[in-house]
Structure formats: structure tokens, C-alpha cells
Amino acid sequence: MSKPISYPFPSRAPMRLTFIIGMSVLTVFGFVPAIGVLVVSFTNLRGLPYLPVNWVGIQNYLDFFSPAKIGDSMNALRNTVVFAGFSTVLQIALSLGIALLLNKKIPGRNFYRAVVFMPTVLGVTVTALIWSLMFNTSGGPAASVLSWFGTDSAFFGDPNLALALVILVQVWMVVGVSVIIFLAGLQSIPAELYEVAEIDGASAWQRFRYVTMPMMAPSVTANVLLGVVNALQSYQLTYVLTGPSNKSTQVLSLLLYVQGFGAKSGTTLSQSQGYAAAISIIQFVLVGVITLITLWYLRKREARL
Amino acid sequence: MSTTTSAQSRVTAMGNPVERQKSGRRNRPRRHASVGVWISVAVILIVFLFPILYLFNTALKTQTEFLTDPVGITTDPQWGNFLVAWNQGNFSSYIFNSLLYTLVGSAIGTFISLVIGFPVARGYLRGTRLWTFIFALVLFLPNALITQFQLLLRLNLYDSRLGYILMVGVGVGIGPLLFSGFVKSIPLELDEAAAIDGVGYWRYLFRFVFPLAKPALATIFILQAVWIWNEIVLATVLLSDPAKFPVTVGLYSFKGTYSNQWPLLAAATFIVALPLMIGYVFIQKYLVNGVLGAVKG
Numbered sequence: 146m147s148k149p150i151s152y153p154f155p156s157r158a159p160m161r162l163t164f165i166i167g168m169s170v171l172t173v174f175g176f177v178p179a180i181g182v183l184v185v186s187f188t189n190l191r192g193l194p195y196l197p198v199n200w201v202g203i204q205n206y207l208d209f210f211s212p213a214k215i216g217d218s219m220n221a222l223r224n225t226v227v228f229a230g231f232s233t234v235l236q237i238a239l240s241l242g243i244a245l246l247l248n249k250k251i252p253g254r255n256f257y258r259a260v261v262f263m264p265t266v267l268g269v270t271v272t273a274l275i276w277s278l279m280f281n282t283s284g285g286p287a288a289s290v291l292s293w294f295g296t297d298s299a300f301f302g303d304p305n306l307a308l309a310l311v312i313l314v315q316v317w318m319v320v321g322v323s324v325i326i327f328l329a330g331l332q333s334i335p336a337e338l339y340e341v342a343e344i345d346g347a348s349a350w351q352r353f354r355y356v357t358m359p360m361m362a363p364s365v366t367a368n369v370l371l372g373v374v375n376a377l378q379s380y381q382l383t384y385v386l387t388g389p390s391n392k393s394t395q396v397l398s399l400l401l402y403v404q405g406f407g408a409k410s411g412t413t414l415s416q417s418q419g420y421a422a423a424i425s426i427i428q429f430v431l432v433g434v435i436t437l438i439t440l441w442y443l444r445k446r447e448a449r450l
Numbered sequence: 451m452s453t454t455t456s457a458q459s460r461v462t463a464m465g466n467p468v469e470r471q472k473s474g475r476r477n478r479p480r481r482h483a484s485v486g487v488w489i490s491v492a493v494i495l496i497v498f499l500f501p502i503l504y505l506f507n508t509a510l511k512t513q514t515e516f517l518t519d520p521v522g523i524t525t526d527p528q529w530g531n532f533l534v535a536w537n538q539g540n541f542s543s544y545i546f547n548s549l550l551y552t553l554v555g556s557a558i559g560t561f562i563s564l565v566i567g568f569p570v571a572r573g574y575l576r577g578t579r580l581w582t583f584i585f586a587l588v589l590f591l592p593n594a595l596i597t598q599f600q601l602l603l604r605l606n607l608y609d610s611r612l613g614y615i616l617m618v619g620v621g622v623g624i625g626p627l628l629f630s631g632f633v634k635s636i637p638l639e640l641d642e643a644a645a646i647d648g649v650g651y652w653r654y655l656f657r658f659v660f661p662l663a664k665p666a667l668a669t670i671f672i673l674q675a676v677w678i679w680n681e682i683v684l685a686t687v688l689l690s691d692p693a694k695f696p697v698t699v700g701l702y703s704f705k706g707t708y709s710n711q712w713p714l715l716a717a718a719t720f721i722v723a724l725p726l727m728i729g730y731v732f733i734q735k736y737l738v739n740g741v742l743g744a745v746k747g
Contacts, residue, residue: 152574153645159652160574163565171562174601175588175620181597190600246490257491259734260498266730266737267723268680270698274705274719275501278508278712284520286504317497325741367745378593381682385702398593405596406687418596429592 182429186422192406205423220392221400221424224308225431228383228396229376232312232319236372237365239316240323247324248331258328262321269318273385276314277301301386304393311383311394318382319375323368330364331357359450366443373439377432397428502723509716516713528713535717538708543693544700545725548679551615551696556675558619563670564663567629568655572641585626599687609690617688618678624744625670631743632666633659669740672733679726697722 154160189201209218243261247254264272280287280300291297301307334357342352380398387394389402405421508516510527536542570581598617599608607613636659644654660667682698689695692703701722708714730737 153642154649154651154654155645156651157574159650160569163652163655164569164575167562167565170558170616171566171588171620171622174598174616175591175622178594178597178601179591181601182592182594185597185600190596242490243494246487246494249487251487251491257494259730260495262734262737263498263727263730266676266726266733268676268698268726270680270682270701271719271723271726274701274715275505277705278505278716278719279501281520281712283517286500286521289521322741325738326745329742329745364745371745381680384683401593402595402683402687406599418600422596425593425596433590 182422182425185419186426188419189417190419190422192418201419205420206427208420209423209427217392217395217400221395221397222431224394225377225396225398225428227308228312228315229373229435231309232315232376233369233372235312235316236320236323236376237368240320240327240368241361241365243320244324244327244331248328258324261324264318265321267318269381270385272314272318273382276310276317277386280310307387307391307393311386314386315376315379315382319372323372326368326371327361327364330361334360362443362447362450366440366447369439369443370436374432374436377428377435397424397431401425401428505716505720505723508712509720511713513711513713520712531713531717532721535704535714536721538714539700539704539718539721540692541697541700541718541721544695544697545722547611547694548696548698550611551618552675552678555615555618555621555678556671558615559622559625559674560667560671562620563622563625563629564655564660564667567626568633568659570626571630571633572638582627582630585630588622588626589624595684595687598684602688608688609694611694614685614688614694617684618681621674621677622670623673623677624740625674628670628740628743629663629666632663636662665736665739666743669736669743672736673740673744676737 152160186205187200187202188198189204190198208214247258247261267275279285282288282297282299282302284292287300288297298306301310338356338360339352342356347355378398380396380402383394383396383399384402389395389399395403401421401424404424405418504521507524508520509531510524510529511531512526512528515524515526566581567585569575570578570585575581602608602610602613602617605613607616640658641654644658649658679696680698681696682702685696685699689699692700695703701718704718705715708718
């Protein structure tokens with residue numbers, strides 16, 4: 146334990162008081178529910194209050210992989226991983242391209258940056274409605290483009306297409322955050338490095354490969370990690386775009402929501418909150434494992450560059 | 451594609467001697483690059499602005515006009531759509547709720563970051579490392595929808611404004627870490643000087659640190675405010691009385707009711723989006739700071 150450095154003020158009491166107030170609120174409404182999820186995942190807690198609650202051991206976890214549920218479980222697991230994987234890769238690739246472009250001295254670049262970042266502020270509900278309108282089946286812009294080619298699509302109503310479209314909308318919404326991080330990384334590269342490379346006769350590609358890429362490695366690591374963790378847990382957009390119980394886009398968080406609170410209210414059978422808590426923990430472990438693997442891979446890659 | 455040209459144009463912009471010598475050879479690819487740059491910028495602007503302009507265009511149509519020509523530019527703008535959407539959707543109540551939740555919730559979160567971040571950053575408490583670890587832990591908590599619901603149910607705070615505000619208020623995210631990082635830029639001597647002059651801890655924290663830390667606190671406040679303003683699932687789970695719904699849930703249920711009337715729905719969406727777009731102009735700086743702080747933290 147580090148010992149406290151000398152405290153100059155007359156009394157420690159006010160410091161302790163406000164610290165304890167802040168920490169208590171955070172603990173009661175933040176940490177208690179978080180730890181509670183783990184505890185609840187070993188019980189048969191139900192959505193309706195005042196029903197008896199029993200310990201069921203690891204039954205909820207066994208149920209997740211039981212023949213009756215494995216279909217939904219694996220579907221949600223696969224959707225989560227596909228959603229997180231594709232949206233992160235797309236987000237990183239696009240944001241790197243946009244950042245390199247907007248790092249140039251072009252007129253109005255602050256305005257372009259602001260435009261790219263705006264969807265983050267508009268938020269999920271507005272974003273989802275804007276894109277539902279863009280992809281509306283009764284002759285919206287997307288349908289019009291398809292009709293030029295003599296074809297049509299149900300868009301979010303098409304089980305084979307829905308997840309891909311949700312990924313696109315997600316990328317549209319969050320790409321601005323990555324652009325900001327990449328721009329900061331680009332601006333921290335000293336100009337001298339490019340001068341030296343130029344004097345050494347490095348081509349444009351070589352300067353990108355041996356100056357920009359290694360110097361950008363920390364920004365890439367930060368962006369990929371933020372992107373993956375965020376994408377593995379995000380479900381608000383999917384919730385608004387396609388609803389919680391649409392199988393083709395149901396990610397783990399939405400399965401949890403449907404199991405815990407029911408797609409239709411009043412159906413006690415579907416409101417097994419102990420089971421929903423177990424899904425939470427499985428998702429938590431998945432996020433942890435994928436984060437660690439990503440971190441390990443990116444660190445290794447940084448060292449190689 | 452734009453990647454190779456970036457390093458190139460940057461070097462050109464610096465105008466070093468080597469570059470000037472070769473300029474004859476370089477001219478051609480640069481001109482190509484700038485056409486490519488402008489095409490790319492145009493594509494970006496279309497991708498990000500067209501959906502919003504299309505929303506606006508749709509909001510100004512009559513239902514019949516939308517059905518006969520969904521993509522055409524409106525010839526007879528129906529400004530009344532906004533009024534109809536505003537009244538039928540009960541948006542004044544939703545927006546009031548959202549403002550209340552966002553302002554009070556973010557204030558609680560910012561206050562928490564301030565009072566726990568400062569003493570830990572200064573080392574005035576035992577266990578600096580442990581507390582810093584706990585601040586970081588806040589970012590990696592599991593999805594606790596179930597237990598948040600159960601907790602409020604048991605505290606008799608289900609379907610109460612206070613309960614929802616407390617739940618979103620503790621969503622401090624990066625706040626405590628960001629703030630304790632910022633405190634290190636305030637010289638320790640200031641604490642000592644103020645203490646010698648007889649300033650107590652609270653007065654020091656709220657009268658000296660608070661004004662000095664305003665940019666950092668504004669960033670923390672705004673990051674949380676954007677999150678709370680956009681939150682929808684927690685509100686669906688923790689609130690059941692439509693009179694208490696924030697604007698996100700209100701807009702979502704409006705969509706359920708008027709799913710076929712796109713002009714009205716678009717007008718409603720625009721009502722929700724417009725304050726955000728205007729506010730964005732003012733808070734942009736703090737958002738960018740927050741994103742960068744989150745990466746360094």
C-alpha cells in the first residue's frame with residue numbers, strides 16, 4: 146500500500162465524507178448490480194417479484210448449451226461475433242482512410258470532420274429511424290437504386306441481409322470516433338521523419354509503410370480495442386432497427402433482454418432472469434477473452450512494425 | 451488508395467529542397483491526387499449528409515406525396531407536419547423528461563468523478579493504486595440489465611424518475627480516470643498555498659479546483675450527457691409509465707404507432723435530431739477532447 150502523502154488541509158473529515166458519498170452511490174447502483182449478475186446467474190430468479198428464489202448451481206449455464214436452447218444460443222453467439230468482427234474491421238479501415246484524407250490541408254476540413262462525427266451525437270434512435278427511412282421498402286432511396294437494376298429487397302425484413310445492413314448502419318454511426326483518434330495519431334507524427342525519409346529517397350508508399358504505419362500503431366491498437374469492446378456489447382441500435390426478437394440480428398445482449406423481460410410482457414415463461422443473468426456472464430467472458438486475444442495480437446504486431 | 455497520396459502531399463506541403471528539385475516529375479501525380487481527394491470528400495459528404503437531408507425532405511411531404519413519389523424533392527413543403535408530430539407524439543413531455551434525466555444524471559456523474567477522482571489523484575487516501583484500478587474497472591462491467599431492474603424493484607424505485615436518474619448517473623464511464631489524470635496538471639503547491647491561507651478542503655475543491663478543471667469537467671459532463679440522452683433499453687426496462695419516458699423511448703413508440711406515415715415519423719425524428727445538431731456545434735470541442743482522453747486513459 147502506498148502511504149498517503151502529506152495532507153495540507155486542516156481536517157480529513159470533509160474529504161472522506163464526499164469521497165464516501167461518491168463511492169457509495171457508485172457502489173450501490175454500479176458495482177452491486179454488476180456483481181449481482183454473477184450471483185443471480187446461479188439462481189432461478191424470475192421477472193415477477195415475490196416468487197421464491199432458489200439456488201440452481203450451474204443449471205442456467207448448462208441450459209444455455211442444452212438441446213432446447215442451443216439453437217438460439219449459438220445463433221446469438223454467432224451474430225455477436227459476426228457483428229463485432231465485421232463492424233470493427235470496416236470501422237477501422239474506413240476511419241483510417243477518412244483520417245488520412247482529412248489530415249490533408251484541404252479547405253473546409255474542420256467542417257468535414259464535424260459532419261463525420263455528427264451521427265455519434267444523433268444517437269441510436271434517430272440513426273435507426275433515418276436508416277429505416279432510407280431502406281423503406283415502399284420506394285425509398287435504396288429501393289429506388291435497386292429498381293434501376295430491376296430488382297428489389299425487403300432490406301431489414303430479409304433474414305439474409307438484415308445483419309449486414311445493421312453492421313453498415315453501426316459503422317456509419319460510430320466511424321467518427323475512430324476518425325478523431327486516428328487524426329490525433331497522425332498529427333503527433335513529427336514532420337522531420339517524413340523529411341528524412343524523403344532525403345533518403347523513400348517513395349510515397351515506403352514513407353507510408355515505414356513512417357506512418359509504425360507511428361500509427363498505438364492509435365490502431367486503441368481504435369481496434371475500443372471498437373471490439375463496444376461492438377461486442379452494443380445492442381441498442383439493433384434493438385431499434387429490427388426489434389429484440391428478430392433471429393437474424395439477435396445478439397447476446399438482445400437474447401438476454403428477451404429472456405429477462407420478454408418480447409411480449411406478461412409471459413412468465415420467458416422471463417427467466419436467472420438464465421438471462423447467465424447469458425450476461427457468458428457475454429462478459431466472451432468480451433474478456435476476445436479483448437485479451439486482440440490486445441495480445443496487436444502488441445505483437447506493434448513490435449513487428 | 452488515398453493512403454499513399456497522403457504522405458506525399460504532406461511532404462510536398464513542407465516544400466523541402468529535394469521536393470522542389472523533383473517538382474517537375476511530381477506535378478502529374480499530385481494533380482491526380484487532388485481530383486481523387488475531392489471525389490473522396492464528396493462521397494463522404496453524400497454518405498453522411500444525404501440521409502439527414504432526405505429525412506428533412508420527407509418530413510415536409512404530405513402522406514400522398516410521399517406514397518406517389520418517395521424520393522422526389524418536395525414542391526409544396528408542409529411545415530405543419532412538425533406541429534402535428536409535436537402534438538400527437540407528446541414530445542414536449544418526452545423532451546422535458548430527457549432534459550431532466552440528462553442534466554441531473556450527468557451532474558451526479560460529474561460530481562462523483564470530482565469528489566472521488568481528486569483525493570485519489572493527489573494520494574490523500576490510502577491505496578491509490580487500488581482506487582485507480584477500481585476506476586478502470588467501471589469500464590469493464592458486465593451487462594447488468596437484470597440486476598439493475600431487480601435492485602430498483604426492491605428499493606421501490608421501479609418506474610420512478612429518481613431510480614432511473616441514479617442508474618444513469620452512475621454510468622460515469624471514463625469520468626473518474628479522466629479527472630484524476632487531469633488533476634495531475636494542477637500543481638500540488640496550490641493545495642499547500644491554499645491550505646496555509648486557511649482554505650478548507652471543500653472550499654478548495656469547489657472554489658479552486660472546480661474552476662481550474664472546468665474544461666475537463668465539461669468533457670466528462672458532455673460525454674455522459676450524450677450517452678444518457680441516447681439511452682433507450684435501460685429506460686424501457688426501468689420505466690413503465692409513458693409520462694416518464696425519455697425522448698428516445700417516446701420516438702420509438704411513436705414509430706410503433708405511425709409506422710406507415712413516414713412524413714409524420716420523419717418530422718418527429720427531425721424534432722429530436724435538431725436540438726442535437728444545434729447543440730453539437732457548441733459541444734464538439736469537448737467531445738473530441740473526451741474521445742482523446744478516453745484513449746490516453
